[in-house]
Amino acid sequence: MPKTWRGHVLCAYAMAVLVFLYLPLVILAGYSFNSSRLNAVWSGFTTKWYVQLLHDRYVLDAFTNSLTIAIIATVVSTVLGTMAAMALHRYKFKSKNFIDGLLYLPILVPEIVMGLSMLVLFSQVQIPLGKITLIIAHITFCLSFVVITVHSRLETMEPELEYAAQDLYATPWQTFRYVTLPLAMPGIVAGALIAFTLSIDDFVISFFVAGPDSTTLPLYIYGLVKRGLSPEINALSTLMMVTTVALVVMAQIAQPAENKKEE
Amino acid sequence: MKDGRLLLAPAMGWLAFFFIVPMLIVVAVSFASRTPYGQVIFEWTLESYQRLLEPLYLRIFANTLWVSFLTTFLTILMGYPLAYYIVQLPKKWQQPGLILVMVPFWINFLIRSYAWVIVLRSQGLINSLLLKFGFIERPMQLLYNDAAVMVGMVYALLPFMVLPIYVALEGLDWRLLEAAYDLGASPFKAFRKITLPLSMSGIAEGTIMVFISSIGMFIVPDVMGGAKTVLIGNLIQNQFLSARDWPFGSALSIVLGILSLILIFLYYRAINGSKGGAQNA
Amino acid sequence: MKKIIFLMLTVFTLLLMGCGGSKEEKPQAEEPNTSGKQVLNIACWPDIIDPELVSAFEKKYNCRVNYDVISNNEETLAKMQAGGAQYDMIQASDYMVEIMIKLKLIDKIDKSKMKHVHNMVPFLRKPAYDPNGEYSVPYDWGFTGIVYNKKYVKKVPTSWADLWDPDYRNRVILLNDSREVIGMALKKNGHSNNTTNKAEIDNAIADLKGLMPNVMAFDTDTIKQKVIAEEAWIGMMWSGDASFVRNENPDIGYVVPKEGGVIWADNMLIPTTSRNPKLAIAFIDFLFEPKNAAKNFEYIGYDQTNLDAMPFHTEEFRNDPVLKEARDNANKGEWLKDIDEAIVMYDRAWTELKSGM
Numbered sequence: 019m020p021k022t023w024r025g026h027v028l029c030a031y032a033m034a035v036l037v038f039l040y041l042p043l044v045i046l047a048g049y050s051f052n053s054s055r056l057n058a059v060w061s062g063f064t065t066k067w068y069v070q071l072l073h074d075r076y077v078l079d080a081f082t083n084s085l086t087i088a089i090i091a092t093v094v095s096t097v098l099g100t101m102a103a104m105a106l107h108r109y110k111f112k113s114k115n116f117i118d119g120l121l122y123l124p125i126l127v128p129e130i131v132m133g134l135s136m137l138v139l140f141s142q143v144q145i146p147l148g149k150i151t152l153i154i155a156h157i158t159f160c161l162s163f164v165v166i167t168v169h170s171r172l173e174t175m176e177p178e179l180e181y182a183a184q185d186l187y188a189t190p191w192q193t194f195r196y197v198t199l200p201l202a203m204p205g206i207v208a209g210a211l212i213a214f215t216l217s218i219d220d221f222v223i224s225f226f227v228a229g230p231d232s233t234t235l236p237l238y239i240y241g242l243v244k245r246g247l248s249p250e251i252n253a254l255s256t257l258m259m260v261t262t263v264a265l266v267v268m269a270q271i272a273q274p275a276e277n278k279k280e281e
Numbered sequence: 282m283k284d285g286r287l288l289l290a291p292a293m294g295w296l297a298f299f300f301i302v303p304m305l306i307v308v309a310v311s312f313a314s315r316t317p318y319g320q321v322i323f324e325w326t327l328e329s330y331q332r333l334l335e336p337l338y339l340r341i342f343a344n345t346l347w348v349s350f351l352t353t354f355l356t357i358l359m360g361y362p363l364a365y366y367i368v369q370l371p372k373k374w375q376q377p378g379l380i381l382v383m384v385p386f387w388i389n390f391l392i393r394s395y396a397w398v399i400v401l402r403s404q405g406l407i408n409s410l411l412l413k414f415g416f417i418e419r420p421m422q423l424l425y426n427d428a429a430v431m432v433g434m435v436y437a438l439l440p441f442m443v444l445p446i447y448v449a450l451e452g453l454d455w456r457l458l459e460a461a462y463d464l465g466a467s468p469f470k471a472f473r474k475i476t477l478p479l480s481m482s483g484i485a486e487g488t489i490m491v492f493i494s495s496i497g498m499f500i501v502p503d504v505m506g507g508a509k510t511v512l513i514g515n516l517i518q519n520q521f522l523s524a525r526d527w528p529f530g531s532a533l534s535i536v537l538g539i540l541s542l543i544l545i546f547l548y549y550r551a552i553n554g555s556k557g558g559a560q561n562a
Numbered sequence: 563m564k565k566i567i568f569l570m571l572t573v574f575t576l577l578l579m580g581c582g583g584s585k586e587e588k589p590q591a592e593e594p595n596t597s598g599k600q601v602l603n604i605a606c607w608p609d610i611i612d613p614e615l616v617s618a619f620e621k622k623y624n625c626r627v628n629y630d631v632i633s634n635n636e637e638t639l640a641k642m643q644a645g646g647a648q649y650d651m652i653q654a655s656d657y658m659v660e661i662m663i664k665l666k667l668i669d670k671i672d673k674s675k676m677k678h679v680h681n682m683v684p685f686l687r688k689p690a691y692d693p694n695g696e697y698s699v700p701y702d703w704g705f706t707g708i709v710y711n712k713k714y715v716k717k718v719p720t721s722w723a724d725l726w727d728p729d730y731r732n733r734v735i736l737l738n739d740s741r742e743v744i745g746m747a748l749k750k751n752g753h754s755n756n757t758t759n760k761a762e763i764d765n766a767i768a769d770l771k772g773l774m775p776n777v778m779a780f781d782t783d784t785i786k787q788k789v790i791a792e793e794a795w796i797g798m799m800w801s802g803d804a805s806f807v808r809n810e811n812p813d814i815g816y817v818v819p820k821e822g823g824v825i826w827a828d829n830m831l832i833p834t835t836s837r838n839p840k841l842a843i844a845f846i847d848f849l850f851e852p853k854n855a856a857k858n859f860e861y862i863g864y865d866q867t868n869l870d871a872m873p874f875h876t877e878e879f880r881n882d883p884v885l886k887e888a889r890d891n892a893n894k895g896e897w898l899k900d901i902d903e904a905i906v907m908y909d910r911a912w913t914e915l916k917s918g919m
Contacts, residue, residue, distance in 0.1 A: 028369070035363045038436070119542065124300055126537070138306050141645030142645075161295065239392065404791060425778055508780035
């Protein structure tokens with residue numbers, strides 16, 4: 019794109035949206051250094067919440083649970099969802115409308131209904147509540163988002179590429195591995211990001227299907243809100259944010275130089 | 282065809298067992314009755330559906346649809362340029378850019394919402410700044426109203442718009458644009474005739490995800506709106522919790538689901554219609 | 563690819579079979595615990611037990627306590643009704659105890675096995691929601707009164723009607739709970755907050771609609787922050803919260819209005835599905851040992867139910883003006899009772915109020 023005034027306007031606009039996204043987070047990080055126990059008023063600088071956080075068994079357990087569940091749910095739902103999206107893209111099904119409907123429904127159903135109805139199911143078939151039920155539930159609500167995202171990516175692709183590969187006697191596996199998969203990758207990554215984001219922050223469904231010893235971070239935080247959110251949670255959020263951003267930046271810097279030429 | 286079924290089977294099987302089966306229970310409950318203590322008994326009745334037709338509840342439905350429509354519109358307005366900007370970045374910076382957009386959403390939703398409360402409340406950041414520079418004399422009430430609810434909604438759902446639009450734009454054949462420029466099309470015309478129609482699938486997916494999610498939203502009106510508005514999400518929540526009226530809550534959910542399905546269907550028809558038109562032009 | 567599919571299918575089928583098969587074996591398997599320790603699964607409000615006491619109990623009884631956090635009564639009930647409560651001990655408020663008794667979700671507690679729960683605050687020995695005191699052990703209690711900020715509210719409020727003062731436009735805070743708020747308006751009009759009389763409720767709702775221009779927000783969970791940060795000037799609040807708020811902001815005052823209001827108590831309960839009621843009883847008793855109880859409630863900040871623990875408290879706790887105001891006026895309180903199907907009427911009225919119709 020030529021660097022015109024239009025380019026600058028676009029850049030400024032995008033930056034403004036980013037400020038909108040990050041403004042509350044900067045405040046949040048600031049309050050992790052606030053000495054008052056409540057996020058109500060500023061009463062002095064401290065780092066004690068970070069120290070306390072490292073010794074808080076409940077918060078750390080909840081954080082580990084959340085991360086484990088989110089990673090497993092993301093991987094499984096991304097694999098299952100991508101497979102389904104490819105099938106929908108490549109093959110014509112007689113019951114296509116039914117399948118589409120089935121895929122959209124989990125997004126349409128209010129969380130509390132999904133949570134409660136799954137709880138009824140789990141208790142009917144006697145799956146004890148715990149991490150397993152949490153993972154099952156998270157996969158269930160992530161799956162549709164992944165299928166939709168990947169499918170929409172595949173739809174924008176030109177089918178000629180796949181046909182060309184087949185004309186060149188590529189096996190279906192080779193076509194998939196070297197043509198379809200790389201082309202679908204942005205969609206898969208986006209789907210996985212959505213799944214992870216949904217899972218790590220889910221409260222309502224998790225509340226109903228969680229059992230003893232499987233408290234996730236959102237569950238813990240929702241409980242804590244009633245007594246007043248401790249800045250420990252701000253500290254944890256700040257650490258999470260800083261770590262993720264740092265990892266992303268480092269991964270970029272560490273990339274081999276050849277990619278840089280594209281700039 | 283056989284391969285296709287095999288690929289589809291795990292996801293479908295999963296949903297059939299862990300989603301459809303529970304949903305059938307919900308359908309059954311919506312036709313059931315409630316004991317005085319709030320237990321569900323399976324004496325069939327249409328009462329829950331009849332209650333839905335009361336003007337009070339119809340108005341809540343209408344209000345929710347309006348809020349969701351506005352949220353979707355605003356997320357497109359904010360999300361599209363952002364996604365477009367990220368696509369323009371060098372390849373290497375695109376994925377980090379996307380992750381930067383997503384990171385805020387890995388922080389707990391409640392925490393983020395309360396951070397907004399700190400920004401917007403009467404002694405908050407914005408009011409303090411405006412007071413300091415003399416733009417206002419008394420703090421403005423920025424929170425606990427419809428505008429604050431809207432800020433919260435957009436903030437909560439923006440990534441679900443940015444991601445699909447990015448994915449669609451990323452797959453776009455930019456040579457088409459160059460060709461258009463070569464043929465002397467103005468940037469605006471090129472955007473309207475080429476970029477927009479070709480990224481429509483992304484907007485469509487984003488719209489569906491954002492619209493549907495905002496229809497079921499209930500925490501944002503509580504935190505940002507001071508719980509002074511009732512959306513369907515709140516109403517359903519109340520039926521399962523404080524009112525202990527599971528049949529009515531189930532009926533509300535089912536009608537909400539069907540309504541959303543119809544909207545999606547109509548929306549897709551409209552989109553496909555306009556896309557076909559654009560391609561012919 | 564096919565291998566992956568095959569694997570997924572196998573796992574799925576196994577899962578299905580595993581689910582369907584075990585239906586006959588009614589008593590659930592014991593929690594897996596590697597160390598052979600006993601496990602106590604409890605679900606309580608967050609921060610309502612001093613973590614040091616939990617650790618002390620774990621040591622004394624060589625067991626592990628899983629402390630799960632619940633944030634409100636209704637969610638606990640919904641979860642238990644759907645068959646999902648695998649807890650040995652839970653916590654719930656007064657009116658919810660009544661409902662859980664009716665729904666047979668909780669068991670009687672054998673209080674003869676306990677040493678320290680017998681010298682309760684008098685009005686909690688046989689409370690209205692559990693008339694024989696068989697099912698519940700009241701743990702903390704309080705009163706819903708008026709909280710106000712002396713900087714902005716110049717005249718000490720005496721009545722719920724003071725919330726309607728036009729000077730407090732957009733500055734009044736109410737709990738986000740239909741029974742509490744409608745009950746407050748009922749009290750103001752001199753009615754019972756458990757009424758099922760339609761005319762009285764309609765009247766209360768009409769009055770509340772008149773209050774709406776003053777209402778800044780309905781909030782239960784973060785009401786404390788809003789009052790401490792002086793966003794809200796006046797409103798209704800639980801005494802335990804008000805005591806906390808006053809410690810953070812000295813301008814805060816708390817009164818029980820002349821019409822009275824809701825008195826409430828949180829209780830320790832044992833669900834019928836409890837796998838280890840013995841250990842649960844031991845745990846409750848442990849929390850009520852006077853020294854432990856005193857330490858515990860200094861940490862929590864809500865008011866004690868155990869009179870034996872009072873001598874072990876600091877002067878500050880015993881004379882806390884907010885807690886004292888509640889204690890002195892406890893006789894003005896009325897318990898919220900379960901009102902059966904009338905709850906649907908309350909909910910409709912509540913929805914009407916909030917959606918402005």
